[in-house]
Amino acid sequence: xxxxxxxxxxxxxxxxxxxxxxxxxxxxxxxxxxxxxxxxxxxxxxxxxxxxxxxxxxxxxxxxxxxxxxxxxxxxxxxxxxxxxxxxxxxxxxxxxxxxxxxxxxxxxxxxxxxxxxxxxxxxxxxxxxxxxxxxxxxxxxxxxxxxxxxxxxxxxxxxxxxxxxxxxxxxxxxxxxxxxxxxxxxxxxxxxxxxxxxxxxxxxxxxxxxxxxxxxxxxxxxxxxxxxxxxxxxxxxxxxxxxxxxxxxxxxxxxxxxxxxxxxxxxxxxxxxxxxxxxxxxxxxxxxxxxxxxxxxxxxxxxxxxxxxxxxxxxxxxxxxxxxxxxxxxxxxxxxxxxxxxxxxxxxxxxxxxxxxxxxxxxxxxxxxxxxxxxxxxx
Numbered sequence: 101x102x103x104x105x106x107x108x109x110x111x112x113x114x115x116x117x118x119x120x121x122x123x124x125x126x127x128x129x130x131x132x133x134x135x136x137x138x139x140x141x142x143x144x145x146x147x148x149x150x151x152x153x154x155x156x157x158x159x160x161x162x163x164x165x166x167x168x169x170x171x172x173x174x175x176x177x178x179x180x181x182x183x184x185x186x187x188x189x190x191x192x193x194x195x196x197x198x199x200x201x202x203x204x205x206x207x208x209x210x211x212x213x214x215x216x217x218x219x220x221x222x223x224x225x226x227x228x229x230x231x232x233x234x235x236x237x238x239x240x241x242x243x244x245x246x247x248x249x250x251x252x253x254x255x256x257x258x259x260x261x262x263x264x265x266x267x268x269x270x271x272x273x274x275x276x277x278x279x280x281x282x283x284x285x286x287x288x289x290x291x292x293x294x295x296x297x298x299x300x301x302x303x304x305x306x307x308x309x310x311x312x313x314x315x316x317x318x319x320x321x322x323x324x325x326x327x328x329x330x331x332x333x334x335x336x337x338x339x340x341x342x343x344x345x346x347x348x349x350x351x352x353x354x355x356x357x358x359x360x361x362x363x364x365x366x367x368x369x370x371x372x373x374x375x376x377x378x379x380x381x382x383x384x385x386x387x388x389x390x391x392x393x394x395x396x397x398x399x400x401x402x403x404x405x406x407x408x409x410x411x412x413x414x415x416x417x418x419x420x421x422x423x424x425x426x427x428x429x430x431x432x433x434x435x436x437x438x439x440x441x442x443x444x445x446x447x448x449x450x451x452x453x454x455x456x457x458x459x460x461x462x463x464x465x466x467x468x469x470x471x472x473x474x475x476x477x478x479x480x
Contacts (some may be wrong), residue, residue, distance in 0.1 A: 107134075107145055121145050142213045150256070164206045165252055167242075171195055173249070174242045193332055195238045197309075207243075210256045215239075219263060221376050225308065226272045226402045229263035236260060275399035276412040276442045281391060288389040292381040296350060297369050300324070301403060303343045305410035305428055308403040312375065317364035319347055326429070335429045379403065411440040 103109065106123035119134045119141035132148065134141035171192065178188050199205075201221075202214050215236055222232045236257075243255040277285065282302055289298040300311045310326040318325040322344045325336040339347075347368065354362045354370070371378060379402070383393050386401050394400050407428075414424045415437075425436045437443065 103138075103142065104145060106149070107142070109138075119145075121149075123149055139213070139217075143211050146211050146213060147208075163252060164208045165246070167199055167205060167207060167210070168196070170207070170246045170251060171199075171242050173251070174245045177245055189332060191238045191241075194235050195242060198235055198239055207246075207252050207256060210243075212257050212260050215257050215260050221379075223263075224376060224379050226274070226400060226404050228272070230265045233262045233265065236262075272400045272402070272404075273398060274405040274408040275395060275397075275401045276405070276445070277391070277401070277409040279413060279416075281389070282409070284389045285385060285391060288385040289382065291388065292385045294378055294381045294385065296346070297378060298382070298385070298406065299343060299346065300369065301406045302410060303339050304337045305407050305414075306337070307407060308375070308378075312367075312369055312371075312378075314368045315365050316351060316362050316368060319351075319368065329429055331429060331431060333429070335427075337427050408440050408442075411436060412442045412445060415441045415443070415446055 103119070104121075107119060107121045109117050109119050112118045116136045118136055119138065120132070121134065122129055122131050132145075134144050175188055175192055178191065198218065201218060202210070204210055204214070219232050219236070222235075223229070240255065240257065240260070243252065243257065246252045247255055286295060286298055286302070289295045297311060300306065300314070301308070304311070304324050304326075306314075306324070306326050307330065310329055313328060314324060314326070318327065320336070322341065323336050323338050325334055327334050329335055350368065351362055354366070358366075382403060386393050391401055393402070399405075411424060411428055414427065415421070421433055421437060424441070425433045428436050428440060430436045430440075
């Protein structure tokens with residue numbers, strides 16, 4: 101994370117790197133120390149600098165207003181403006197997820213540096229810049245509306261820059277694994293401590309966030325249920341007997357570690373570190389399995405690529421497209437077949453073998469309608 105231009109770092113007598121700032125505020129040089137943690141130092145500096153400038157300009161201090169209250173007020177405004185139910189729901193769900201990721205409840209806890217970390221994380225996940233801008237734009241709209249209604253003094257993330265959306269920054273093209281490569285990746289993922297996560301996504305097609313939110317209440321009899329999904333609808337997918345048995349073993353092991361039986365709201369997949377750590381560990385696992393994060397065709401192998409793999413393997417196995425659409429949680433079958441499934445890998449010859457030669461009569465084909473009618477009469 102880059103330091104603001106007014107900040108600098110210096111190694112102290114204790115051998116640790118300390119962060120300092122000497123900004124100019126109204127023609128006066130101000131000096132302050134911000135400790136040894138880079139992220140906390142940048143966040144504290146931005147807050148301190150904003151307060152200094154407001155005090156110098158006579159601007160009132162930003163009120164500690166609840167962000168979720170401001171979101172509710174903005175949603176009521178959208179309702180008055182006759183915006184569609186789907187749009188209001190999209191704003192609500194995406195903004196709440198963003199606030200959960202940021203871990204803030206009040207306006208005073210918002211900082212540009214935190215939003216920049218969110219942008220970096222979503223890029224690492226493989227989201228397109230347009231999608232990231234859309235999500236941060238929802239929060240910007242909530243705060244701008246609050247400023248117009250005099251609920252807050254200013255938008256604390258107004259200076260956040262949008263990510264470029266040109267042709268070079270479009271959505272990543274995902275790589276679909278061959279069936280023989282899945283065991284290799286899973287074995288490497290076990291070494292990187294993300295084996296269960298990779299196993300669940302390959303076995304259910306869940307998105308990364310859906311898999312990480314799974315609780316033991318979501319594990320049924322050879323099923324897993326994703327909640328709080330992208331389209332805000334629960335989705336229950338069947339799982340293999342092997343994955344079901346593994347989950348039961350994991351629950352027993354967690355019980356031994358906790359000293360009690362895991363409760364229904366306990367997470368199935370537990371990490372000592374952040375989601376971004378899991379993404380980085382996957383890249384290490386991919387390289388260890390000699391699969392390459394980005395191949396020569398420019399296709400990426402990330403967590404969302406495992407979802408593409410799940411869809412393609414189902415189609416290859418002959419699953420009906422409508423069933424695959426339901427398992428993927430798509431509202432449109434076009435998304436399933438055009439975006440996620442690799443139709444070039446579907447065995448077309450086997451489909452023709454099933455059909456046979458339509459110009460050659462089969463033994464079970466009737467000669468004409470009279471034969472069929474006679475057979476029907478004999479049954480009655």
